[in-house]
Amino acid sequence: MSGTRGTDTGIGGAGRRWSLRTRLVVSAVLLIAVVASVIGAVTTIAFRSKLYDQLDTQVQAVAKRAAGPPVGEATPGRPPGGFQEGEDPLKIVTGGGAPVGTVGGQVGTDGTVSRGVRLATTENDSTGPKVTERELTTAQKTALNSVAHDGDEHTVTLPGLGEYRVLHITGSNGSFLVGLPLADVQDNLNTLVIVEICVTVAGLIAAGIAGSALVSVALRPLRRVANTATRVSELPLHSGEVAPLVRVPDSEADPRTEVGQVGAALNRMLGHVGSALTARQESETRVRQFVADASHELRTPLASIRGYAELTRRGREETGPDTRYALGRIEAEAERMTGLVENLLLLARLDAGRPLSYEATDLSPLVVDAVSDAHAAGQGHHWRLELPEPDEPEASVQGDAPRLQQVLVNLLANARTHTPPGTTVTARVRRVGAGAGAGPGVGSGPGVGSGTGAGTRAGVPAGSWIVLDIEDDGPGIPPTLLPHVFERFARGDASRSRAAGSTGLGLAIVQAVVTAHSGTVSVESVPGRTVFSVRLPATPGPMPTIPPKPTAAPTHPGTPAPNGSPAHNGTPASNGTPVSQGVSAASSFPSPQPYRRPQSQPLPPAQPYARETGPDSQTGHRLTTRP
Structure with a gap:
C-alpha cells in the first residue's frame, strides 16, 4: 500500500493527467458506447426471440402436417395431409413445399428414430438445382434420439448439418421428429450485430468529434x-x-454559471x-527610506x-592603560558601526533602483588589486590568480x-x-x-545556492x-546555511563573524550589485570546495588601452602620494581609467601587460598596509580598507 501511494499508475493515474476537455469527451463517448451497447444487446435478444418464434411456428406446421390429427380424431377417408396405407409417411414431411x-x-415403437430423411439441393442439368431427399446418417439419427418427447421445440446440433x-x-399418422435449420436465423442475427457495431462505431466517432467541438466552445x-x-x-x-x-x-x-463563479472568486483573490x-x-x-535616513544621519x-576617541587616544596628556583600551574599543566599534551604516545605506540605494555609473571596465585589474589587498590582509592563506592569457580578449x-571592486x-x-x-x-x-556553461561553481548538483539576475542588456551579444x-x-x-547565504545578516558562525568584524551584509551587497549589473551570482559548496560564481554580460568590441600602473611608494591613509595627491587605490583617474593600487606585490606583474599574470601563479608575500579607496560614487564619503 505504501509502495504505490506516491505513484499514479493505471487508468486512474492516466485520467488525472488528462485535460478537462479530454476527460469530458472521453466520458461522453464512453457513456454513449455503454448506452449503444445496451440498446444493441436488447435489440439483438428481442430480434432473436422473434426469429425463434417464427421458426418454431414453421416447425409446428410441418410436424402437424406429418403427424396428422391427434389419435382418435381421424375421420373416414383420407384426412387432409394424411397418407394411405403403403404410402411413405416421410413424404408428407418433405413434401408440400417444405423448406x-x-x-x-x-x-419406432422403441422410441428411437427408425428412419430419417432431409431435403437437400443438388446440381442437376441446365434446369438448375433440384431438391432431393437424403437419408440421415447414424450419427444424425443418434442426435435426434436425444430430443425429449415433451412436445416442445429444442435446439440440437446434427453432425454435418449444424x-x-x-x-x-x-x-394419427404416427410419431415423428421434425426439425428446421437455424442457419437463416443465425445469419440474420449476425447481420444485425454487424450493422449495430458499424452504426455504434460511426456514432461514437461522430459523437467524439462533435463533443470535442462543443466542449471546446463550452x-x-x-x-x-x-x-x-x-x-x-x-x-x-x-x-x-x-x-x-x-x-x-x-x-x-457571472456568478450564475460555474465558470463565472471561478472567475468571480479569482477576481476577489486578485x-x-x-x-x-x-x-x-x-x-x-x-x-x-527609514534605513537610508537613519544611515545618513548616523x-x-x-x-x-x-x-574624538582617536584624538583623545593620541593626545599629549597621559592616560592610563584602561582609558587607552576603552578609547581603542570605542574607536573600533565606531568604525564597525560606520561600516554597517554604509552597507545599509548602499543596500537601501540599490533597492531603490538608484542608477549606477556604467562604463567599459576590465575586470582583470580589479581582480589583481582585490587579491593583492586580500593577500596583505590574510597572509596565512594561499592566494592564486587565473586571468585570461595576453592573446585572449579582455574581460570587459x-x-x-567601484561597485564591482566592492563585489x-x-x-x-x-x-x-570563513576559512x-x-x-x-x-x-x-x-x-x-553562447551555449557555454558557467563552469565551476555553477551547476545542479548538491550544494547549489540561489542565484539572481536578469537578462542581457541591449547591445551585448546573447550568451x-x-x-x-x-x-x-x-x-x-x-x-x-547554503540557501540563505545571500540573505541580509546571514552568518555561518555568529561569534566568529562578530570577532572578525563581519556585519552579515557582504554577500547581500554582492547579490544586489550583481543584479544591478544584469548579472547572476551563485554558490556551490561541498566539504573541501566552495565556489562563488559571478556572471556579468560581456562588453562587445575591444577595450581601450589601459595605461601602465604608476610607480608609487606604499602610502597610509591621509598620507600624500609622491605627486602630492592623496593615494586613491582602485578609483578612476582624471582620464576615467581605473588605476591599480600601489602594493608591494604589484612589482611582480609583467609589463607591458600590467594586469596579466600567468595562469595559476601564487602572489608573492606582501606587507600589511592600509589604503584609502577614495570617494564613493553613491555615498560621497571616503572608504578605508584595513587588513
Whole structure:
C-alpha cells in the first residue's frame, strides 16, 4: 500500500493527467458506447426471440402436417395431409413445399428414430438445382434420439448439418421428429450485430468529434480565466513595485454559471493580492527610506565619536592603560558601526533602483588589486590568480568600477574570514560564449545556492558572459546555511563573524550589485570546495588601452602620494581609467601587460598596509580598507 501511494499508475493515474476537455469527451463517448451497447444487446435478444418464434411456428406446421390429427380424431377417408396405407409417411414431411434443409424422422415403437430423411439441393442439368431427399446418417439419427418427447421445440446440433430446432409430435399418422435449420436465423442475427457495431462505431466517432467541438466552445471562458491566472503568475511579485493585476472580464465572472463563479472568486483573490502587494510596497518604501535616513544621519555622529576617541587616544596628556583600551574599543566599534551604516545605506540605494555609473571596465585589474589587498590582509592563506592569457580578449563589462571592486572585496573577504589559515583561495576570470556553461561553481548538483539576475542588456551579444569565480578548499558552507547565504545578516558562525568584524551584509551587497549589473551570482559548496560564481554580460568590441600602473611608494591613509595627491587605490583617474593600487606585490606583474599574470601563479608575500579607496560614487564619503 505504501509502495504505490506516491505513484499514479493505471487508468486512474492516466485520467488525472488528462485535460478537462479530454476527460469530458472521453466520458461522453464512453457513456454513449455503454448506452449503444445496451440498446444493441436488447435489440439483438428481442430480434432473436422473434426469429425463434417464427421458426418454431414453421416447425409446428410441418410436424402437424406429418403427424396428422391427434389419435382418435381421424375421420373416414383420407384426412387432409394424411397418407394411405403403403404410402411413405416421410413424404408428407418433405413434401408440400417444405423448406430446404427440413429434417424428418419416424420414431419406432422403441422410441428411437427408425428412419430419417432431409431435403437437400443438388446440381442437376441446365434446369438448375433440384431438391432431393437424403437419408440421415447414424450419427444424425443418434442426435435426434436425444430430443425429449415433451412436445416442445429444442435446439440440437446434427453432425454435418449444424443447429436445428426439433419438435417431437405424435398423431394419427404416427410419431415423428421434425426439425428446421437455424442457419437463416443465425445469419440474420449476425447481420444485425454487424450493422449495430458499424452504426455504434460511426456514432461514437461522430459523437467524439462533435463533443470535442462543443466542449471546446463550452470551456473557452474557462481558458480565458486560466490565461488570466497564468499572466498574473508570470508577474514579478516577489519584490518592487507591482503593476495593476489583470482581472477576469465581467462576462466571465457571472456568478450564475460555474465558470463565472471561478472567475468571480479569482477576481476577489486578485483584489486581495493587489491590496497586500500595495501594502507591502508601501511598507518596504517606508522601511527603505527609514534605513537610508537613519544611515545618513548616523554617519556624522559616528564620525565624531570616532574622531574624538582617536584624538583623545593620541593626545599629549597621559592616560592610563584602561582609558587607552576603552578609547581603542570605542574607536573600533565606531568604525564597525560606520561600516554597517554604509552597507545599509548602499543596500537601501540599490533597492531603490538608484542608477549606477556604467562604463567599459576590465575586470582583470580589479581582480589583481582585490587579491593583492586580500593577500596583505590574510597572509596565512594561499592566494592564486587565473586571468585570461595576453592573446585572449579582455574581460570587459559595462559596469560601475567601484561597485564591482566592492563585489570582489566582499567575496575575497568572505573566503578569508570563513576559512582557516592555510586555505588556498583562487580568483578566476574567464569568458564564456553562447551555449557555454558557467563552469565551476555553477551547476545542479548538491550544494547549489540561489542565484539572481536578469537578462542581457541591449547591445551585448546573447550568451557572451564574463565569469568571475572565487574558489577555496576550505571546510565548506553548512547545508542548512547554503540557501540563505545571500540573505541580509546571514552568518555561518555568529561569534566568529562578530570577532572578525563581519556585519552579515557582504554577500547581500554582492547579490544586489550583481543584479544591478544584469548579472547572476551563485554558490556551490561541498566539504573541501566552495565556489562563488559571478556572471556579468560581456562588453562587445575591444577595450581601450589601459595605461601602465604608476610607480608609487606604499602610502597610509591621509598620507600624500609622491605627486602630492592623496593615494586613491582602485578609483578612476582624471582620464576615467581605473588605476591599480600601489602594493608591494604589484612589482611582480609583467609589463607591458600590467594586469596579466600567468595562469595559476601564487602572489608573492606582501606587507600589511592600509589604503584609502577614495570617494564613493553613491555615498560621497571616503572608504578605508584595513587588513
